[in-house]
Amino acid sequence: MSDLPPLPAGFRTAGLHCGIKDDPQKLDLALFVSDEPCTAVGVFTQNRVCGAPVKVSRERVPAAAARGVVINSGNANACTGQRGIDDAKWMTALVADRIGCDAENVLVCSTGVIGRFLPREKLEAGIPRGIEQLAGTQEAFHNAARGMMTTDTFAKQSLREVAIGGKTVRVSGAAKGAAMIAPNMATMLAVVMTDATLDPIAAKRILRHAVNDSFNCISVEGHTSTSDTVILLASGASGVVPSSQQELLAIETAIDDVCEDLAKQIIRDAEGAGHFITIDVRGLREPDEARKIAKAIAEGPLVKTAIAGADPNWGRIVSAAGYCGVDLREEDMSLSLNGVPIYAAGTPTDFDAAALSQRLRTEKDVHIDLSLTLGDAACRFWTCDLTAEYVRLNSEFTT
Amino acid sequence: MSDLPPLPAGFRTAGLHCGIKDDPQKLDLALFVSDEPCTAVGVFTQNRVCGAPVKVSRERVPAAAARGVVINSGNANACTGQRGIDDAKWMTALVADRIGCDAENVLVCSTGVIGRFLPREKLEAGIPRGIEQLAGTQEAFHNAARGMMTTDTFAKQSLREVAIGGKTVRVSGAAKGAAMIAPNMATMLAVVMTDATLDPIAAKRILRHAVNDSFNCISVEGHTSTSDTVILLASGASGVVPSSQQELLAIETAIDDVCEDLAKQIIRDAEGAGHFITIDVRGLREPDEARKIAKAIAEGPLVKTAIAGADPNWGRIVSAAGYCGVDLREEDMSLSLNGVPIYAAGTPTDFDAAALSQRLRTEKDVHIDLSLTLGDAACRFWTCDLTAEYVRLNSEFTT
Numbered sequence: 001m002s003d004l005p006p007l008p009a010g011f012r013t014a015g016l017h018c019g020i021k022d023d024p025q026k027l028d029l030a031l032f033v034s035d036e037p038c039t040a041v042g043v044f045t046q047n048r049v050c051g052a053p054v055k056v057s058r059e060r061v062p063a064a065a066a067r068g069v070v071i072n073s074g075n076a077n078a079c080t081g082q083r084g085i086d087d088a089k090w091m092t093a094l095v096a097d098r099i100g101c102d103a104e105n106v107l108v109c110s111t112g113v114i115g116r117f118l119p120r121e122k123l124e125a126g127i128p129r130g131i132e133q134l135a136g137t138q139e140a141f142h143n144a145a146r147g148m149m150t151t152d153t154f155a156k157q158s159l160r161e162v163a164i165g166g167k168t169v170r171v172s173g174a175a176k177g178a179a180m181i182a183p184n185m186a187t188m189l190a191v192v193m194t195d196a197t198l199d200p201i202a203a204k205r206i207l208r209h210a211v212n213d214s215f216n217c218i219s220v221e222g223h224t225s226t227s228d229t230v231i232l233l234a235s236g237a238s239g240v241v242p243s244s245q246q247e248l249l250a251i252e253t254a255i256d257d258v259c260e261d262l263a264k265q266i267i268r269d270a271e272g273a274g275h276f277i278t279i280d281v282r283g284l285r286e287p288d289e290a291r292k293i294a295k296a297i298a299e300g301p302l303v304k305t306a307i308a309g310a311d312p313n314w315g316r317i318v319s320a321a322g323y324c325g326v327d328l329r330e331e332d333m334s335l336s337l338n339g340v341p342i343y344a345a346g347t348p349t350d351f352d353a354a355a356l357s358q359r360l361r362t363e364k365d366v367h368i369d370l371s372l373t374l375g376d377a378a379c380r381f382w383t384c385d386l387t388a389e390y391v392r393l394n395s396e397f398t399t
Numbered sequence: 400m401s402d403l404p405p406l407p408a409g410f411r412t413a414g415l416h417c418g419i420k421d422d423p424q425k426l427d428l429a430l431f432v433s434d435e436p437c438t439a440v441g442v443f444t445q446n447r448v449c450g451a452p453v454k455v456s457r458e459r460v461p462a463a464a465a466r467g468v469v470i471n472s473g474n475a476n477a478c479t480g481q482r483g484i485d486d487a488k489w490m491t492a493l494v495a496d497r498i499g500c501d502a503e504n505v506l507v508c509s510t511g512v513i514g515r516f517l518p519r520e521k522l523e524a525g526i527p528r529g530i531e532q533l534a535g536t537q538e539a540f541h542n543a544a545r546g547m548m549t550t551d552t553f554a555k556q557s558l559r560e561v562a563i564g565g566k567t568v569r570v571s572g573a574a575k576g577a578a579m580i581a582p583n584m585a586t587m588l589a590v591v592m593t594d595a596t597l598d599p600i601a602a603k604r605i606l607r608h609a610v611n612d613s614f615n616c617i618s619v620e621g622h623t624s625t626s627d628t629v630i631l632l633a634s635g636a637s638g639v640v641p642s643s644q645q646e647l648l649a650i651e652t653a654i655d656d657v658c659e660d661l662a663k664q665i666i667r668d669a670e671g672a673g674h675f676i677t678i679d680v681r682g683l684r685e686p687d688e689a690r691k692i693a694k695a696i697a698e699g700p701l702v703k704t705a706i707a708g709a710d711p712n713w714g715r716i717v718s719a720a721g722y723c724g725v726d727l728r729e730e731d732m733s734l735s736l737n738g739v740p741i742y743a744a745g746t747p748t749d750f751d752a753a754a755l756s757q758r759l760r761t762e763k764d765v766h767i768d769l770s771l772t773l774g775d776a777a778c779r780f781w782t783c784d785l786t787a788e789y790v791r792l793n794s795e796f797t798t
Contacts, residue, residue, distance in 0.1 A: 046722070048721040048722070048726070048727050049717055049718050079742075115747040301700065301789075302793055308790065308794040315477070315513040318448055318478070321447075322448030327447070330447070333448075346478060347514070388791060390704075390790075391785060394705070395710065
């Protein structure tokens with residue numbers, strides 16, 4: 001277990017099976033607890049239809065004296081009305097009673113099938129067991145990451161360390177993804193912990209910025225889920241209080257990197273994906289324009305099926321840029337695919353399509369690089385291809 | 400051939416194989432000609448990257464003295480720079496020379512693979528042959544509809560007749576669709592002809608309105624193509640000049656119906672589709688809100704894969720409504736699928752999911768009916784499901 005990432009100082013976690021999922025090998029409950037009151041901030045789904053845990057947690061951040069997060073997988077708590085709200089609050093109270101704080105100091109997430117009520121009896125037995133198992137070990141952190149998973153095929157964890165004033169600050173994160181991944185938080189959850197001291201206002205700004213360039217720059221199919229949540233907890237247990245802009249920047253960069261790493265792991269593990277696609281869009285007047293173009297390319301089914309088929313189809317890419325509402329002309333655009341220029345200033349180049357297609361069959365990382373000549377703004381975005389396997393996974397239905 | 404729709408008075412058409420497509424059984428050239436100068440209006444793709452024929456035709460409408468449209472399939476004329484513009488104008492001149500008018504009186508469309516120059520030598524031989532074959536017969540109209548087809552599996556034609564002042568006004572239309580179908584004109588072309596007299600200003604208003612509720616209410620995958628064009632030609636040859644609002648409304652309704660019929664035929668023939676889906680969204684404050692919700696549902700891959708899998712998945716539908724940017728709450732929404740209420744005022748109903756799924760396996764027409772309580776505005780939208788076959792068709796690549 002030695003290559004698993006460690007937790008930051010001041011945190012203990014647990015992950016276990018409490019019976020929400022049928023398979024006892026699959027964990028369905030995760031706890032992230034700070035030994036002392038800590039700073040907590042969150043970013044939540046922008047879907048108007050949002051889960052009860054989102055409604056409850058959103059009201060509790062930013063917080064200066066939070067104690068942790070309880071997460072169950074296998075059963076979301078969305079479209080469940082007042083009973084859902086009561087269940088979410090009840091989960092936090094169950095944790096709070098046992099770790100010695102108010103329910104308001106605990107945040108909550110649920111992920112899985114929506115429209116079903118949470119199984120209280122399973123959680124009532126599981127949560128106390130989880131609290132007994134809380135530990136600061138690598139294995140405990142890994143189990144917590146596993147406890148969040150739904151159709152993920154691997155647990156997503158990330159670590160960055162920065163040295164500040166002779167001390168080490170750790171940023172450790174765990175996330176789950178898989179499907180319904182789109183900007184503005186899709187069915188994805190992430191908990192990022194640091195042992196630096198961050199006040200709630202700074203933490204909120206840092207998390208918003210980190211999410212904007214990571215979890216909001218990935219898309220599997222453009223469907224924003226109802227339960228997405230990213231939570232940042234800062235314990236201060238490293239003893240590091242950033243005292244200069246440079247020190248704060250170092251911590252901020254570590255948080256950015258952890259978020260980006262987790263976001264990319266979500267795309268690597270996207271349902272049915274055959275290619276991991278990085279999209280760079282440059283040369284726009286405004287960053288929002290670059291993001292809009294990148295998102296249109298990332299979510300264009302014809303772009304995604306072309307990549308699945310190893311088709312260096314410049315037409316589908318530039319026409320996706322053309323329909324997303326940004327004011328541009330075809331002459332403004334040049335495009336390369338895995339380093340090969342395939343479209344320059346409005347017309348296709350004379351490239352070897354068969355050779356490039358052959359490369360796309362073997363190279364599972366694809367780089368779409370679209371350059372415009374309208375300004376200096378850019379956006380980097382990550383997505384995956386659209387395969388028959390994705391359709392199969394998402395059209396399976398058993399009652 | 401007697402069940403094929405007839406042309407309106409004053410029009411002759413032709414469709415033939417001129418060699419752009421390899422298979423001699425597949426027609427690749429279509430001509431629609433008015434014997435006398437006629438009114439012509441058009442609606443074109445809103446993609447910023449648009450084909451040369453769109454650029455050329457857009458400048459020539461509205462027109463009071465147009466003579467017709469020349470269309471080739473098998474080779475679009477997009478991303479082809481100045482040479483593409485020259486080729487498009489040259490096509491219209493070739494027609495104009497032989498029917499005796501100015502090139503400016505002829506409109507042009509091209510559809511097929513983009514980024515390739517048109518094969519002038521094939522068109523130079525084919526267009527004069529097409530003009531020799533021009534006829535007012537049902538077969539000639541059917542051939543013209545066939546000449547527009549790309550991956551369509553059937554020719555799309557529609558007819559409506561209205562009696563006005565003892566005379567019959569005909570509205571006859573032909574369209575092609577198949578892929579890259581999205582609102583704002585996707586790779587779809589349509590030519591609608593009527594023998595009523597319509598002035599260009601009235602015709603423009605009528606066509607814009609008809610397109611808005613038909614071709615702009617269909618989506619296969621949300622990819623707006625570069626070459627989409629709908630042209631309305633009014634010859635006046637029926638002798639009917641609408642002289643009251645009622646008479647104009649009768650003609651307008653016939654044009655609306657022909658456009659809706661053609662749009663639905665495009666969805667029926669969408670690549671890889673297994674289900675034809677009608678989406679009704681009601682009870683919004685503004686029609687644009689209803690359209691935005693309908694479009695988000697229609698283009699949501701998770702909705703489309705659910706229908707492909709006969710999954711009565713209310714969660715994917717209401718969450719798509721939730722993420723499209725319209726201000727609403729889950730309590731505002733109720734949903735039925737093929738007449739079965741599955742979600743009411745924010746929570747799922749206690750419906751028999753297995754029975755409904757069984758119905759969705761056999762009923763290939765699906766009706767998604769989403770009612771809100773915020774106002775009286777509504778939108779009807781048509782789409783299809785997302786199948787593994789769609790992915791296969793769109794990821795095939797051969798150089």
